[in-house]
Amino acid sequence: MIELDRAGRTFKVKRATVHAVQDLSFSIAPGEFVGYLGPNGAGKSTTIKMLCGILTPSSGTVRVAGLDPSRRRTTLARRIGVVFGQRTTLWWDLPLRDSFDLIRLLYKVDRKVFDARLAELAETLDLGAFLRTPVRQLSLGQRMRGDLTAALLHDPDVLVLDEPTIGLDVVSKASIRAFLARLNAERGTTVLLTTHDLGDIERLCRRVMLIDHGRLAFDGTLEELMASAPGHATIEEVVTHLYTSER
Amino acid sequence: MRPTRRTPDNPRLPFPARPCTGPDTVGDHARTERRPHTISLYAQLVRYGFRKHATYLAGALAGAFTNSVFGILRAYILIALWQARPGLAGYDVADAITFCFITQALIAPMQLFGGGLTIPERIRSGDIALDLVRPAPLQLWSLAEDLGRAAFLLLARGLPPMLLGAVLFGIVTPTGVTRWAGFLAGLLLAVLTSFGWRYLVALSVCWLVDDRGVSVVSMVLTTFFSGMMLPLTIFPGWLGELARALPWAAMVQAPADLYLGKAPLLDTLALQAFWAATLIGLGAAATRAIRYKVVIQGG
Amino acid sequence: MVRTYLLLAWTWTRAAAAYPASFWLLVVFGCVTGALDLAVILVVFANTTTLGGFSRDEVLFLYGAANLAFTLCDLFVSNLDRISQHIKAGTMDTFLIRPVSPWIQIATDRFVPARFGRVVLAGAVLGYALGALDLDGRRLWMIPVMVGTGIVIFTALWTLAGALQFLLTDAPEVTSAFTYGSQQLTQYPLNVYGRDLVRGATYVLPLAFINWQPGLYVLGRDDPFGTPGFMRFLGPAAALVLALLAGLAWRQGIRRYRSTGS
Structure with missing residues (x-):
């Protein structure tokens, strides 16, 4: 469903060339739920922008859904x-329901x-109470549920999530995680999730990829990730170990 | 009222070191119990206002470019008018061209399209309460910053149109110390009047749900009755007499006439001083009203 | 494309209609600000009977024709000059993940229907001038053509302004000199401006074809600068060329954004 073959992306910053992503190769099969980890500035957002077509790769090839x-x-x-997670794709001044109409x-x-789709999403994500509220008046958790709905109204094959649980409280996080797990299990939607919240990873992802300095540093199952750093008991410790030892 | 954080007082830093943060973040301290510090506080604020705007140099130069283009276009209209009516309003063609570029040069320093103060945002966000409990009065504080702003914009957005006008059309320059002194005094009074007016407009947000109306009305009155679009001296009949007596005339028409030497020096300065004092006095009263509303009634 | 545009614009209109008082307030104030330029023309003609050899009503005809096109574009596409804001706020990415041209999305973003008040004002001035002037009825067909030409040219200018902002993210005000500057320029007979400026506004940016060249035909007058008669009819062609260039520039702008990742 997603295939990267030696994809690279460089930026020119004040005459210096920065390799935001280099030689990145991986493939994600339909129906997978993959966690994409990495410290700030590792190249996560660059990868995601290349997957959506917002950024053109400077080398290698990227294919999503065969395109x-x-x-x-x-x-x-489509x-x-x-x-x-950091910004909304909804229309700030419009009621949530109008935003959805525009998406349609x-x-x-x-x-x-x-x-039918909106009724289903509104039910599972519990949007009923604030469908008529302008987006700017929504709480962060409500807004994120709205954003998720907006991204799913056209029933995409692939869902790309860039830090969807950032800044959310425990309850909102739990409800979004439960929803994503169901979406993946019942509809078979392929999901790529970047996050700094390792709870998201533990709860949702069978497969984890870790990027550091623009290169793929780890790609495997959660169990393999845990086994890769013996002597570290929690996922936090393992990831901290990997982030700090890779350089 | 939100709790006030205590930060250690540093008399040398009455404002945050980072120029991007507003006057606002200062909020918490800036204690000025000793008199000698007061002067240096306001001097610092003037400098701070200057520096804050100087960080947006590219934007200011872009604005200067646009002002210059409009200066050229409007100058041609005035040239055509003065060719049809030589000596109209006591100006010759060179005076009219000079007038036109002065108006474009003053757009930014006098903030003729409105704005320039952070007060409306702070009223909307509720941060104004922090400003009002400060020992330094809000109005004086804002004025000091605004003077710094005006000084920077006079250089960055005022000089380019004047220089371009001089190169393309030739403009007249004042002769003699008296005229220069009169012009500079008129300029300062013009900024004070402009500040006095904008401060009142800014505070009106406190009493209004939708403040867009006030800003548009202010913009229309200021651009049309300041002399920015056309010299007030060619407004016909009673409209002209009225326009020349209103406060907006003190912002552009008065300093321009002092520059050109087309108006009696003392009368012009007196009219400007009258409006500056009146508006700033009204501003002081409005500040008391808003303090009562925010601090006593709790917003 | 037109359908998508109208649907998006309609959504914003509905949103604005939720606050009718603000809406009508904005209509009135829009008219007042729009009327300022008109007031300037009237004050000028309170001091003189002709400007550059043109009467008040002839100038009002030129003003009305150009401003009808300008205000329509101001209503429908002027939001394009907010691109630098979208780039800085990161909302540009949002436009690019949707399956619709970003041009349409940006042009309609926060569409302000209240601006139609200025269109009415411009139309009224044009109507007045047509009534006051004694024009040759066989030449009036040119008026819809010139307004159409003007719409295409102003739309192209705004598109160019938007494209330019991909480069000038920190100084977007530069582009106002072209969009609003063109409005200012076309309010008066072009012969009041210097010969070089008018050459530039004819052969570099075809602003003279918005209302000046076709307007001379309608008014039945010769060009004081002596351009040949066939130039009166070149408007549509010039507008088309500018529109094509603007389209190319826009595509370059989007491409640059996607390859620099600003």
């Missing part, structure tokens, strides 16, 4: 859903399909 994202950005847009028009979702 080259940077060339077929708008076609791909097949993937993206959530940026933009993605050309059939009204019947849309109504």
Whole structure:
């Protein structure tokens, strides 16, 4: 579903060349739920932007749902859903419900399909109470549930989540995790999740990838990740060990 | 009222070292119990206002570019008018061209399109309460910063249009010490009047749900009755007489006339001083009202 | 495309309609600010009967025709000049993950229907001028053509302004000189401006074709700068060329954004 072959991305910063991502190769099969870890500035966002077609890779190839994202950005847009935890893709001044209507028009979702889908999402994510509230008045947890709904209304094959649980309280986190697990299990949606919250990883991801300094530092199951650093009991310790020992 | 954090007082740093943070973040301290510090506090605030705007140099130069383009376009209109009516309003063509570039140069320092103060945002966010409990009065504090702002914008956005006007069309320059002194005094009084007006507009947010109306009305009155769009001296009949007596005339028309030497020096300065004092006095009363509203009634 | 545009614009109109008082307030204030330039023209003509050889009503005709096109574009596409804000706030990424052209999304973002008040004002001035002037009825067909040309040219200018902001993220005000500067320029007969400036506004940026060249035809007058008669009819062609260039520049801008990742 997602394939990267020696993908690289360089930036020019004041004449110096920075390799944000280099030689990155991995593939994700349909239906997988993959956690994508890495310290700040490791290249996570760059990878995600390449997957959505917002950034063109400077070397190698990227394929998502069989398409080259940077060339077929708008076609791909109908097949993937993206959530940026740090900012909303909803319309700030509009009621949540109007934002969803706009999404329906933009993605050309059939009204019947849309109504059924929205009813289902509103039920599972418990949106009923604030569908008529302008987005700017929503709490962070409500907004994130709204953003997730917006990303899923066109029933994408792939869902890319960039820190979806950032800043959320315990209850909101739990409800979003439960929802994502169900989505993946019942609909078979492929999910790529970047996060700094290792609880997300433990609860959701069978497979974990770790990126550091723009390169893939680890790719395997959660068990393998734990085994890779003997003597460290918790996932926090393992990841801290990997972040600090890789350099 | 939110609890106030205590930070150690450092008399040398009455404002935050980072120029990006507002006057606002100072909020917590800036204690000025000893008199000698007061002067240096306001001097520092003037400098701070200057530096804060100097960080947006690229934006200021872009604005200067746009002001210059508009200066050129408007200058041609005035040239055509003065060709049709030589000597109109006591100006010759060179005076009219100079007037036009002065108006463009003063747009930013006088903030003719409104704004320039952070007070409306702070009223909306409720942070104004922090400003009001400070021992330094809000109005004086804002004025000091605004003077710094005006000084920077006079250089960054005032000089380029004037220089361009001089190169492309030739502009007149004042002769003699008296005219220069009169012009500079007029400029200072113009900034004070502009501040006095904008401060009142800014505080009005406190009593209004939708403040867009006030800002548009202020913008219309200021751009049209300051002389920015056309010299007030060619406004016909009673409209002209009224326009020349209103406070906005003190912001552009008055300093421009002092520069050109087309207005009696003392009368012009007196009119400006009258409006500056009146508006700032009204501002002081408004500050008391808002303090009562925010501090006693709790916003 | 048009459908998507209208649907997006309609959503914002509905959102604005939720606050009718603010809406009508903005309509009125929009008219007042729009009327300032008109007031300037009237004050100028309170002091003179002709400007550059043109009468008040002729100037009002030129003003009305150009401003009808300008205000329509101000209503429908002027939000394009907020690109630098979208880039800084990161909302540009959001536009790019959707399956619709970012141009449409940005142009309609926070569409302000209240700006239609200025369109009405410009239309009224044009209507007044047409009534006051004694024009040759066989030449009036040019008026819709010139307004259409003006719409295309101003839209292209805003698109160019948007494209330029991909480069000038820190100094977006530069582009106002072209968009609002063009509005200022076209309010008066172009012969009041210097010959070089008018050459630039004819052959570099085809602003003269918004209302000046076709307007001379409608008014039945010769160009004081002596351009040949066929130039009166070149507006649509010039507008098309500028629109194509603007389209290319826009694509370059988007491409640059996607390859620099700013």
